[in-house]
Amino acid sequence: GQSLEQPSEVTAVEGAIVQINCTYQTSGFYGLSWYQQHDGGAPTFLSYNALDGLEETGRFSSFLSRSDSYGYLLLQELQMKDSASYFCAVPNQAGTALIFGKGTTLSVSS
């Protein structure tokens, strides 16, 4: 089956850069996604990597190395509003549903 590992907590200060790592084990690979969740609300989609390399979307970037079964989310110029939980996710073996990691809680302080 699928399993994902990510750190439970990360802390940083405003303006800094933080990297949230995710390692995965999967029977078949369709891509790595990242979601953000504020205060227990609805998770929202951030990014997706199907191929190796870096994808950039504004202050957020996501990286994937399929050979290492590893990816990360990079958040630059941190703001207080970036304090949230971040989840990596991969499709299940059949590619019919997403399996999520346990999430990383990011706390940004001033």
Next chain:
Amino acid sequence: NAGVTQTPKFQVLKTGQSMTLQCAQDMNHEYMSWYRQDPGMGLRLIHYSVGAGITDQGEVPNGYNVSRSTTEDFPLRLLSAAPSQTSVYFCASSPAVGDRTQPQHFGDGTRLSIL
């Protein structure tokens, strides 16, 4: 667009009671899923559906039933509620899974407490 709508937002049940959590989407998405979220456990997949009439089990299906009679609706049934089912439940939908252009859309969740 309403997106994914979950009802109720909050519910308190007694052990042994049954109830149905409702989920409806108006985006004509084929894929729908139910997750539960517990502290430190992330989002765990309960059941999912790849289209009307087709459902399958996820990671933690025990104690829950689903059906998918229409594309729009995907209700989750608790047959006999247990305190271990106290959780926040999220419904999600997408046209496809794991596609960058078609991410999952989540409802606002149902906060369920079982006494």
